[in-house]
Amino acid sequence: xxxxxxxxxxxxxxxxxxxxxxxSTAVAEYTGLWGWDVVPGTRARAGACSxxxxxxSSPGAHPLGFAxxxxxxxxxxxxxxxxxxxxxxxxLLPVGRAFDVLDVAExxxxxxxVRLERMGLPLGPVTVTPTGRAQFFVAPGAAxxxxxxxxxxxxxxxxxxxxxxxxxAHITAPPSDLGGLGPVRWLRPPVLDTAAAPPQARLLLGxxxxxxxxx
Numbered sequence: 001x002x003x004x005x006x007x008x009x010x011x012x013x014x015x016x017x018x019x020x021x022x023x024s025t026a027v028a029e030y031t032g033l034w035g036w037d038v039v040p041g042t043r044a045r046a047g048a049c050s051x052x053x054x055x056x057s058s059p060g061a062h063p064l065g066f067a068x069x070x071x072x073x074x075x076x077x078x079x080x081x082x083x084x085x086x087x088x089x090x091x092l093l094p095v096g097r098a099f100d101v102l103d104v105a106e107x108x109x110x111x112x113x114v115r116l117e118r119m120g121l122p123l124g125p126v127t128v129t130p131t132g133r134a135q136f137f138v139a140p141g142a143a144x145x146x147x148x149x150x151x152x153x154x155x156x157x158x159x160x161x162x163x164x165x166x167x168x169a170h171i172t173a174p175p176s177d178l179g180g181l182g183p184v185r186w187l188r189p190p191v192l193d194t195a196a197a198p199p200q201a202r203l204l205l206g207x208x209x210x211x212x213x214x215x
Contacts, residue, residue, distance in 0.1 A: 023083060023091065024076070024079055024080035024083045025076065025080075026173070026174075026175070027070055027074075027079045027080075027082075027083050027091060028074065028075060028076040028079035028080070030091070030093070030173060031070055031071065031072050031073060031074040031079055032073065032075050032076065032079070033192075033195075034098075034190050034195040034196060035072045035073070035098060035196040036072055036093055036097075036098050036099075036195075037069050037070065037071050037072050037093070037094050037097060037098075038069060038070045038079075038091055038092070038093060038173065039063045039064075039067070039069040039070075039091075039092040039093070039170060040063065040064045040067035040068075040069070040070075040083070040085075040086040040089035040091075040092070041060075041061065041062060041063050041064060041089055041090040041091065041170065041172065041176070042056075042059070042060050042061070042062055042063075042064060042090065043060045043088060043089070043090050043180070044059040044060025044061075044177075044180035045060075045180055046180070047059060049062075050088075051064070051065075058179075059179055059180070060090065060177070060178065060179035060180050061090075061092075061170075061172055061178055061179050062092075062170065063092055063170060064086060064089060067086045067089065068082070068085075069094070070082045070083065072098070090172055090176040090177060090178075091172070091173040091176045092170040092171065092172060092173065092176075093170065093171050093172075093173045094169075094170055095143075095165045095167065095168075095169040095170060095171060096140055096165075096166045096167030096168065096169065097140065097167075098140070098196060098198075099124065099137040099140060099198050100137075100138050100139065100140050100141060100142035100143050100164060100165060100166050100201070101135045101136065101137060101138070101142075101164065101165040101169070101171060102135070102136040102138055102142060102162065102163075102164055102201060102204065102205070102208060103133055103135050103136075103162070103163050103164070103165055104133070104134050104136070104161060104162050104208055104211075104212055105132060105133065105134070105161050105212070105215060106128050106129075106132045106133055106134045107132075107215060108134070108161070108208070108211045108212045108215040109126065109128070109133075109134020109135075109136070109187065109208075110128075110134065110187070111211050111215075112134075112204075112207050112208050112211040113126060113134070113187065113188060115207050115211065116204060116207055119207070121199065121203055121204065121207075122193075122194060122203065123136075123188060123194065123199060123204070124136065124137035124138060124188075124194045124195070124198030124199055125137045125186065125188055125189060125190040125191075125194070125195060125198070126187040126188035127171065127173075127174060127184050127185065127186060128184070128185050128186075128187040129172070129178050129184050130178055130181040130182035130183065130184070131178065131179075131181060134187060135165075135171060136204060136208070137190075137194075137195075137198045138198050138199060138200065138201040138204065139197070139198050139199065139200045139201065140166075141166075141201075142164045142166065142200075142201035143164040143165060143166025143167070144166060145201060146163075146164040146201065146205075149201060149202055149205055150205070150209065153205065153206055153209065155209040155213070158209070158213055160209055160212045160213060161212050161215070162208060162209060162212045164201070171184075172184045174186050
């Protein structure tokens with residue numbers, strides 16, 4: 001017996017059932033503990049997106065158009081029921097609501113994280129993707145503020161591998177697979193103090209910009 005998400009068929013094995021149960025628990029943790037909305041997303045296999053569009057611009061990394069999101073505050077039972085409506089979906093977090101994201105190369109992100117921790121600065125969650133990117137969760141508004149912040153810090157004319165993601169963007173949440181390339185992992189997992197109230201981008205940006213420039 002199988003199921004289909006937009007054209008890609010997968011088997012309902014016992015392992016898949018256990019995986020979906022673990023995913024439901026993760027969804028409930030994101031919504032109930034950290035206060036984030038979770039959106040069911042596509043998956044990719046052999047470069048093909050489960051949405052069925054041959055020219056998909058983000059294979060395995062965009063929301064399912066027909067699926068409803070699981071809102072912040074949803075508990076375990078309701079999250080499991082809601083996630084059961086889209087078996088096999090990846091977990092996506094909408095950016096621009098509880099957090100924005102500063103996205104840098106993984107190597108630069110790892111070095112910056114060590115520096116920031118030594119400085120004792122408040123830090124939010126940080127993910128690392130199989131595509132070699134580190135994603136720092138910061139307070140909403142960072143995407144709109146980034147050009148002005150870089151200008152005031154003197155980094156506006158530097159060639160930095162640094163960008164901000166804001167409203168309208170989605171990131172793949174651990175431990176979901178990103179575009180068939182492997183799972184997203186936590187470089188710094190969420191904690192109660194900062195998950196729902198991540199730091200302002202300006203507190204991290206100087207160090208991130210410096211490390212990106214040196215890289």
